Amino acid sequence: MSTSPLPGDASNDPSDHQTGRFVRQPNGRVRPLSPHLQVWRWHVTMLASILVRVTGGALAVGVLLVAIWLMALAFGPDAYAVFTGWMGSPLGLLVWIGLTAALAYHFAGGVRHLIWDAGEGLTPKSANLLSTASIAFAVVVTVAFWAGLFMTGRVVL
The missing domain is CATH 1.20.1300.10 (Fumarate reductase/succinate dehydrogenase, transmembrane subunit)
Known part of the structure; x- marks a missing residue:
């Protein structure tokens, strides 16, 4: 079962985390930021x-x-x-x-x-x-x- 917060549910909003790893999309959904180059090792x-x-x-x-x-x-x-x-x-x-x-x-x-x-x-x-x-x-x-x-x-x- 999904634990993502409902739109408007401020009690469990991941975008409030201090890590900066989440962003609120224009459609209201909260998504994790893509790790992109911070995670991948160059090859x-x-x-x-x-x-x-x-x-x-x-x-x-x-x-x-x-x-x-x-x-x-x-x-x-x-x-x-x-x-x-x-x-x-x-x-x-x-x-x-x-x-x-x-x-x-x-x-x-x-x-x-x-x-x-x-x-x-x-x-x-x-x-x-x-x-x-x-x-x-x-x-x-x-x-x-x-x-x-x-x-x-x-x-x-």
Whole structure:
């Protein structure tokens, strides 16, 4: 049998507790607050999930930068020179390196989800391994890509 208080019953109202673990909903019901991150211990699959969302947002910004690049290309040599001057600066290169890492990780996270959607890699050990591998993949691809650009002289500081 439920021991939750009736609406208006002030004698047994959990929202009056000093712990702050309860809240009164707009419909009058008293509910416990979600423990969220206070209870859960961080692990690599949580990090991987959060990184997929963050890299998705970063790639949305990256699409805008690519659109600006194409517009600068369409507006002529002067506009293109201004854009390449900004994006060729150390700060611009940092942005491009970050977008490369975001693209590599988002791709790896998508592959990880495809594997999970196929019903494979769902045990905690293999899920942790796939998550760690997707992070490592993004780091290796990003470093290799930009090292190749710098070593061939296509990008200079």
